[in-house]
Amino acid sequence: MATSGVDDETFQTLWDDAFNVYKDRTGIDLRHEHSDLALRLQGCTSATSVLEALQKIASEFTGYREGTSKWKKFHLKLKPVLTVLVAFIDTAADGAISASMPGGAVFVAIGFLLKATQGVSEKFDALIDLLESLELFFRQLSIRSEVPLSKESRHLIVEILVEMLKALALATQMMKQNRIRHFVRELVKGNNMKAIFDRLQKLTTIESRMMAAEMLGMPVAY
Numbered sequence: 001m002a003t004s005g006v007d008d009e010t011f012q013t014l015w016d017d018a019f020n021v022y023k024d025r026t027g028i029d030l031r032h033e034h035s036d037l038a039l040r041l042q043g044c045t046s047a048t049s050v051l052e053a054l055q056k057i058a059s060e061f062t063g064y065r066e067g068t069s070k071w072k073k074f075h076l077k078l079k080p081v082l083t084v085l086v087a088f089i090d091t092a093a094d095g096a097i098s099a100s101m102p103g104g105a106v107f108v109a110i111g112f113l114l115k116a117t118q119g120v121s122e123k124f125d126a127l128i129d130l131l132e133s134l135e136l137f138f139r140q141l142s143i144r145s146e147v148p149l150s151k152e153s154r155h156l157i158v159e160i161l162v163e164m165l166k167a168l169a170l171a172t173q174m175m176k177q178n179r180i181r182h183f184v185r186e187l188v189k190g191n192n193m194k195a196i197f198d199r200l201q202k203l204t205t206i207e208s209r210m211m212a213a214e215m216l217g218m219p220v221a222y
Contacts, residue, residue, distance in 0.1 A: 011158050018162040019105075025173040028112060030105045041111045042104035047082035050107050051075060054114055070124060077131035078110070084138040088157050106161060109168040116175035123175055130171050133197065134164060140204045156207045160200060167196045 023029045030038075037057060044050040058071070085106055117123035141160070170192055 010155070014158050014162050018165045021166050022109065022169040025169040026112065026176070030108055033108060037111050037115060038104075038108045041107040044104055044107055045086070047079055047086050050082050050086075050110075051079060053107075054078075054111060057111055057114060070121075070128070074124070074128055074131070077128055077135050080135055080142065081131065081138045082107075084142050085161070088141075088161070106165055106168070109165055109172070113168050113172045113175065116172050127171070127175075130167070134167065134200075137164075137200045137204050140208065150210075153207065153210055156203055156210065160203045160207070163196050163200050163203065167193065167200075170196070 019029065019031050040053045040057070041050065044053055055071075113127060117127055137160070141157075
């Protein structure tokens with residue numbers, strides 16, 4: 001499938017689909033979310049500021065304390081994901097990503113997922129497992145944040161962020177339902193989460209090939 005000629009309406013359609021999925025699974029509309037948690041995270045502009053905001057949110061729950069081994073692991077797994085997210089939003093400031101995505105929407109989704117654990121150790125462990133899985137995809141993309149994005153590449157980046165948002169929605173839904181055992185099983189081999197991860201793998205592979213082709217000045221089709 002060729003992606004030449006991708007317009008802003010297409011980007012908006014992708015985001016609307018992701019926000020609708022998120023709303024259906026969690027009951028939260030990120031496009032019109034004005035809770036205290038959302039306000040704290042929407043104004044964040046760096047991975048560090050997001051982590052600091054999440055730390056304040058986590059400190060409201062018993063069992064989460066900065067400096068503990070679990071929090072350090074959470075910080076370690078989340079930071080590379082946030083770093084790439086911030087970089088892509090910044091590099092796409094011409095409209096392809098930032099204009100179609102409400103400010104900090106993915107950060108807010110991460111915040112709601114953290115809140116859904118409510119300090120329950122097993123849920124927090126499962127959250128770290130999810131972040132570890134997402135981290136693998138975002139580490140593959142980390143070098144891309146330093147290379148100018150073509151319109152086609154921005155389309156792929158939006159698709160990747162959309163799939164991440166869907167993963168966060170599914171995880172939050174299961175956390176709220178206290179289905180922690182099901183969550184762990186779903187994370188490993190469940191059809192819904194596996195489909196999202198398979199899609200992420202396909203998209204990141206395509207993006208890597210696209211970056212190589214763009215650097216060589218070759219046309220790209222996939």
